[in-house]
Amino acid sequence: MEKSIYVATSGGMAQERAMEVISNNLANMNTHGFKADRLLFQSYLQKSGQEAASHPPSTKEIKDGYATIGNNDTVYKVGWQNYTDFSQGSLLSTSNPLDVSLDGSGFIAVQTPDGERYTRGGALKLDKNGTLVTSEGYAVLDANGQNINIDANSKPITFMEDGSVNVQDVGPVGRLKIVDFADKNQLEKIGVGLYKAVGDAQPGPSEAFAKQGFLEGSNINPVGEMTRMITGLRAYESFQKVIQSNDEINQRLITDVAR
Helix, strand or coil: CHHHHHHHHHHHHHHHHHHHHHHHHHHCCCCCCCCCEEEEEEEEEECCCCCCCCCCCCHHHHHHCCCCCCCCCEEEEEEEEEEECCCCCCEEECCCCCEEEEECCCEEEEEECCEEEEECCCEEEECCCCEEEECCCCEEEECCCCECECCCCCCCEEECCCCEEEECCCEEEEEECEEECCCHHHEEEEECCEEEECCCCCCEECCCEEEECEEECCCCCHHHHHHHHHHHHHHHHHHHHHHHHHHHHHHHHHHHHHC
């Protein structure tokens, strides 16, 4: 009887984690360049052994998405790992000459205090020193890994499809460092629309085109996310009912034995 409670509890906790992912997606549906997160589930089987001792997965193991092999013939549902859906969002016209979106697979490289990072958010601006930066203030890098400096009084500024930045009466002042990764699973979200390359991931060339005066919307489908939320809520309620039913059965057994 205890095993069924553990199984239902693991399933309920996995659905809680899924709801957190869905809620975060919905909260960022209007964030430019945001990519949806998804959660992979895994069924974990604990095989029977010679010993009768119970070894259910701990709360931490279930949240982390794995469990230590024990001795009971029990299947647990765990949230295995998150992954990011890198499909492109719609390109939205803003008519702002410093807004740049990428049409295709790729990222704009920027310099942060922690090193080079990558973003799809192209809401750019000039800081007080004339350096081209993101809306968060991170310097946009050129193809050589250097800052792009533009005289604040120079107009107009034109972004070419290959990322080249031209200023009238001045000429080219740099080219956006637009990169891509063969395995995007090696990119880790670190907040404010930035990604960090992990492991041995190395940026390579990108075939994406830069489009001036556009920003990429999120790739969140509100209807799809709400459907996932409703499905997850119903699954959570089902697991909850299993726990309640087991509790009622245990209460009846205790009462009958006592009589």
